[in-house]
Amino acid sequence: MGNDGGSIPTRRELVKSSKGERTSSELFEQNLLNATFVWSTCILSKKPLQLPIVSDYLGRLYNKDSVLEWLISPENFGDGDATVPHIRSLKDVVELKITKDENSGKWICPVTGKELKAGGSKFVYLPECGHVFAESAFREIDTDNCLACGSMYSKANVVTINPTTKADVEANKARMDRLISEGLAHSLKSTSNKKKRKNGEDSKEKKDKKKTKSMEIIRNEETLRMTTKVLESVKQSINGRKRSEAVQDLYLKA
Numbered sequence: 583m584g585n586d587g588g589s590i591p592t593r594r595e596l597v598k599s600s601k602g603e604r605t606s607s608e609l610f611e612q613n614l615l616n617a618t619f620v621w622s623t624c625i626l627s628k629k630p631l632q633l634p635i636v637s638d639y640l641g642r643l644y645n646k647d648s649v650l651e652w653l654i655s656p657e658n659f660g661d662g663d664a665t666v667p668h669i670r671s672l673k674d675v676v677e678l679k680i681t682k683d684e685n686s687g688k689w690i691c692p693v694t695g696k697e698l699k700a701g702g703s704k705f706v707y708l709p710e711c712g713h714v715f716a717e718s719a720f721r722e723i724d725t726d727n728c729l730a731c732g733s734m735y736s737k738a739n740v741v742t743i744n745p746t747t748k749a750d751v752e753a754n755k756a757r758m759d760r761l762i763s764e765g766l767a768h769s770l771k772s773t774s775n776k777k778k779r780k781n782g783e784d785s786k787e788k789k790d791k792k793k794t795k796s797m798e799i800i801r802n803e804e805t806l807r808m809t810t811k812v813l814e815s816v817k818q819s820i821n822g823r824k825r826s827e828a829v830q831d832l833y834l835k836a
């Protein structure tokens with residue numbers, strides 16, 4: 583009774599809200615997971631993280647050798663397609679330059695000295711050079727240059743490592759959406775280069791093949807023409823001989 587008219591929720595709204603709830607609970611589970619697993623384990627190989635480490639656009643961490651193996655032999659990773667469907671080449675990851683504390687061997691921010699660990703400070707990296715910092719390092723120094731190597735970076739390209747808030751998860755995804763629209767991979771390398779070159783090669787190959795084929799046709803036609811000519815002259819000489827033999831016969835007969 584109270585639900586008639588416009589107050590009845592449409593199927594679309596129900597689906598939308600249940601989907602929304604699922605997303606936030608998934609996010610919550612992800613947050614719990616982030617606390618331990620993702621900071622210590624390569625989520626592709628399930629092996630302990632060890633340098634060299636690469637990261638994807640989501641800010642997840644992987645052992646570089648595991649990613650290389652994944653790219654070469656994906657069949658070795660049972661759930662690889664579900665875990666890293668977006669890693670199709672090395673352009674889809676950035677190798678991180680992580681500072682190691684000389685005494686403790688722990689991974690730290692080279693500016694603040696904060697430790698890179700589960701449940702610790704928010705850490706980010708610059709895809710332009712791969713250097714890793716606690717986000718707070720940039721709050722103190724406003725610069726367009728990497729605080730470790732001095733190379734230029736864009737604030738819009740900074741990636742949050744293992745983000746725990748919805749805003750940071752979305753920011754990493756929105757950044758990737760923008761890069762795709764600009765024809766760039768997560769590593770900021772062009773995604774179209776390879777395709778263009780490949781297409782170029784393809785069309786060149788096709789042209790070459792066409793050229794070879796038409797050359798063959800010409801050669802065949804020439805051979806045919808020459809063969810016909812030879813055959814004709816042979817025929818003529820046979821005919822001629824036959825005629826002269828016939829004439830000779832006539833004379834002999836006479």
Ligand SMILES: [Zn+2]
Nearest residue numbers: 711713728731
């Ligand atoms: Zn740098």
